[in-house]
Amino acid sequence: MSNVSKWMSWEGGIDLVAVTSPGLQMPNVIVHLGRMVNTPVGNAPSGMILWQPDPNAMPAVMGFVSTNPEVGKYFGPNIFAGTPFEAAPVLHAKIDIQISADKALSICEVGGYTFEVGMSDFSDPYLIDRKPSAMPPFYQQGVEIHARKVSLKINGEEINIIVPPVGITGGPASVVSPNGVYAR
Numbered sequence: 001m002s003n004v005s006k007w008m009s010w011e012g013g014i015d016l017v018a019v020t021s022p023g024l025q026m027p028n029v030i031v032h033l034g035r036m037v038n039t040p041v042g043n044a045p046s047g048m049i050l051w052q053p054d055p056n057a058m059p060a061v062m063g064f065v066s067t068n069p070e071v072g073k074y075f076g077p078n079i080f081a082g083t084p085f086e087a088a089p090v091l092h093a094k095i096d097i098q099i100s101a102d103k104a105l106s107i108c109e110v111g112g113y114t115f116e117v118g119m120s121d122f123s124d125p126y127l128i129d130r131k132p133s134a135m136p137p138f139y140q141q142g143v144e145i146h147a148r149k150v151s152l153k154i155n156g157e158e159i160n161i162i163v164p165p166v167g168i169t170g171g172p173a174s175v176v177s178p179n180g181v182y183a184r
Helices: 069-078
Strands: 007-018 029-039 042-051 061-066 090-092 094-099 103-110 113-122 126-130 139-154 157-159 174-183
Touching: 007 069, 007 094, 007 113, 007 139, 029 069, 029 094, 029 103, 042 069, 042 094, 042 103, 042 113, 061 069, 061 103, 069 090, 113 174
Parallel strands: 061 090
Antiparallel strands: 007 029, 007 174, 029 042, 042 061, 094 103, 103 113, 113 139, 126 139, 139 157, 139 174
């Protein structure tokens, strides 16, 4: 039995995976943020952003985002090793997340873009306990709340999105996660 040596935990998570066109096979929008993310190397508001408005071109923004570059550098080689995100760049970001009983809002400013995700129409909270798979390759535990209504604005412009039933973590593609942990 091996010890857990690679982990991250968070509070105040907002997770959105979406596409901007019904024919897309892979998401071209990922906003995966935590109000506070804890790692063995430090704690900071952090997450992951993917914005690829033209699915045939390079993403406009893609990488791990954090207010602390050391925390941001931890995610790829430690949590996402062996996935397409392992070598993702680390981008300095400003992150603000507000969560109440009936709505949530995250604002992430990074790379000249401002991403605003609004969520509402929540399910009851539920516990998750997901085992590692090809993607994602880590254990997941925590609390999730499915957001059935989601909006995305980029630089103040409302973006039409389609939220698939399942996101990259194996659960709903639009959730508020009050707290949780990933571990390998």
